[in-house]
Amino acid sequence: MVEGLVIKAIGGFYYVKKGNGEVVECRARGRFRKENINIYVGDRVLVNNPDSKTWVVEAVLQRKNLMVRPPIANIDQCILVFSIKSPDFNPFLLDRFLVLAEHLQVNIVICLNKIDLADNKEELENIKEKYNKIGYKVLTISAVEKIGIEPFKAILIDKISVLAGPSGVGKSTLLNIIQPGLSLKTGELSEKLRKGRHTTRHVELIELEFGGLIADTPGFSYLELDDISPDQLPYLFPEIKRAQGKCKFKGCRHFHEPDCEIKKLMDQCLIYSERYESYIAFLNEICDKRRNLQ
Ligand SMILES: Nc1nc2c(ncn2[C@@H]2O[C@H](COP(=O)(O)OP(=O)(O)O)[C@@H](O)[C@H]2O)c(=O)[nH]1
Ligand SMILES: [Mg+2]
Ligand SMILES: [Zn+2]
Structure with missing residues (x-):
């Protein structure tokens, strides 16, 4: 054997x-x-x-972990690809992907693609700074102008990576660049194929010529938070996790509780309000779903 x-x-x-x-x-x-x-x-x-x-x-x-959709085991890292434009950068959707990747307990890298379409450098820098401060590595890339390709390749070496992100952000284009000969369908063609009735969807790890394996995933527009409990959620936001246990009430959910450290940090601009909004939205979503199941 x-x-x-x-x-x-x-x-x-x-x-x-x-x-x-x-x-x-x-x-x-x-x-x-x-x-x-x-x-x-x-x-x-x-x-x-x-x-x-x-x-x-x-x-x-x-196995050390198992992602459910698509089913892939033993993942080392999630590469979350988002575009700055076309489709517009959506911080709430990124937070959703981040929470799910944190739940898998894998390394996470954010890739901001299509920087050639950015209106101004400042917007780009602000996004980068925001996620860096939370603790995430952020790569800025233009697949079309071949900017940031080498650092992108470097993070993939000798790892099992999953490429995830909304549809149309350039995931397949990026893979085609780092692995010429792969010829993955991109853009409108891939959209048509996706909607076609006879396309079988299978999961595959692509072997990278420079070492490492990577899975392309179908573009998600919505992801369920089903497997996450309200008590786990704060630990899936690194900046909230760092302050866990500092609130007045033990088991504080950082919602309506008085003397909440998280809300204080937000008031001091040490936690981004957008991130807190995501946290509350996800908390409500998870709690609502659980109530409906009872
Ligand atoms: N301007 C610009 N367009 C890009 C870039 N990367 C990909 N695209 C285009 O975005 C569209 C969607 O790309 P695709 O790779 O199919 O996205 P996927 O759905 O994430 O796999 C295609 O028309 C690509 O040519 C980029 O860096 N800049
Ligand atoms: Mg694709
Ligand atoms: Zn609290």
């Missing part, structure tokens, strides 16, 4: 890259279904070819 990494899954077949670099097409052991064992892209598995023809996944090794 040898260890390998699942890099693609389609219709019951798993493509496993073995230690020697060879990729083999595998089936799962029949008992997996009975035992409710799933195999995901990103899983480290043990494979075997008993009859020296067909390969079989014999075991799934313990």
Whole structure:
């Protein structure tokens, strides 16, 4: 038996890259279904070819994390791509992606693409400063003018990364630039394909020539916060997490409670009000949903 990494899954077949670099097409052991064992892209598995023809996944090794949509295991980092224009930068949507990535407990890098379309440098700098202060690494990129490509490649080396972000921000364009020959569909063509009835959507880790693996994800316009509890939420905002425990009330949700440290920090402009607005909006959303389920 040898260890390998699942890099693609389609219709019951798993493509496993073995230690020697060879990729083999595998089936799962029949008992997996009975035992409710799933195999995901990103899983480290043990494979075997008993009859020296067909390969079989014999075991799934313990995963460090699992993203649900799209299903990918053992992610090292989420690369959140947003554009400054076309579509307009949406801080609330970015916060939603950030909270979900924090929940996965992976490294996070924000990439601001299409800086060639920015009206002014100041707007760009302000966004960058905001997320830097919270604690996030921010890369500014123009895929079209090939600005910021080398730092973008550098963060991907030898990691398993997931590229996420709204549709149309330039994710596929960026991948095509760092990996010529990939020829991912971009722009209108990809939109048409996405809406086509016969396009199968499968998850795949792309091997980068310079080392590392990356998964492109379909553009999301909306993401559910289903798996996050109201008590977890403050810990998914790094600036709120840093001040946890400093409020008057133990278990303060930083909403209507008096003597709330988070609100004080916001009044002193040490926490961005937009971020607090996102926090409250998400808190309400999560609480409403839970009430409706009761
Ligand atoms: N002006 C400008 N347009 C870009 C840039 N990057 C991508 N685009 C365009 O944005 C559109 C959507 O890109 P695409 O890669 O398909 O976005 P995706 O949906 O995130 O994969 C395409 O028409 C690209 O040519 C950029 O840096 N600047
Ligand atoms: Mg795309
Ligand atoms: Zn509080």
